Amino acid sequence: MTNTFQLDGATVPFEPGQTVMQAALAADQYIPHLCYHPEFKPHGSCKLCTVKVNGRTMASCTMPAEAGLEVESDIDEINALRRTLVKMLFAEGNHFCPSCEKSGNCMLQALGYDLEVHAAGFRHQYPDRPLDASHPDILLDFNRCILCELCVRASGEVDGKNVFALAGRGNSKHLIVNAESGQLKDTNIALTDKAMQVCPVGVILKKRVGFSQPIGDRRYDESPISAQALQDAPRPPSGAEHD
């Protein structure tokens, strides 16, 4: 049996060991995602990448690709589920886009746009989450954290510093900083760290550059996240470019 599966009727080839998400992106097929990042071990927590595989719902970022799978992604039932997830994330934190310097570069916002989410609709929780502005060059705004653990993974797996972690359970789960004081200034985080580049929302921000890129001239102003994700997707190197 050849190494291919079906995604919304298209034939997607895969290498053994690839997940459904990896194979789909490499084959120019978009599956919405938020906590998945091509450079990190899949986390499978945000569930935005949920697809239907042979009738069951699965997270495509952790689901190993198998020959002959029938995967459904861009269908009303699954997109309605994704919309609900995005709405819950908006209602759970303090996502006040008009004052957020990540607006236009934010993956959560861009997913809301792409899924045509007009309002969160749930009862907003308005949690009280103080900022950490202790570091001279970096601001942490926990109001926007969606607990994707990308900064945790980047700081641990790439930077080797373990600056961030998640603490608490359920509704009280939150992002913490690995220092006795709990403050970012007492860690060895640096502006050049991978952890500084991966936040999909507006939690980890470099100070004093907020609006140097004007609103309206930003990443997802240009094209929707579905198009951007395919542009950024890692592709297998074509043979001609290698000797």
Add this chain to the structure above:
Amino acid sequence: MTEKKKLRIATTSLAGCFGCHMSILDIDERLFPLLDLVEFDRSPITDIKHCGPCDIGIVEGGICNAENVHVLREFRKNCKVLIAIGACAINGGLPAQRNHLDLSACLTEVYLTEPGLVHGHIPNDPELPLPLDKVHPLHEVVKVDYFIPGCPPSGDAIWKFLTDLISGKTPELGHGLIHYD
């Protein structure tokens, strides 16, 4: 042949800044073809004080005081379709940034302890509507049928949304018109 009955629209701004109403004016010369299809009931444009039976109600701003609740309920009662327009109506927006603070602490800080205030007092004129403990989006008080996001939504977004709705389609904004900021 009788002239086709115009749709009646009411608009109001509650805990908002009138930015969304400025954006409604930003549909510019398209207001003229719009006025062939609709007429305005209560609105800052007409200065009518109370909302009568309408086809569409458009409400800007969230709910921050007792009067906002009364006006919103009047709109819901009279409008067949109720639209929340802008960030404040949809998620509380800027006024809701006080929601994690204690209301009396806010009033004390603003009117009593802020440096430079002499003989300050918290306003207590009976004409003033009482502030609510928290600022609420509209859908937490009444059923809302549609939402036009943006701070404010652009004139083009409002035009697209209203013309979709008036022509009987499910309103869609799409890339470039849908904005939360």
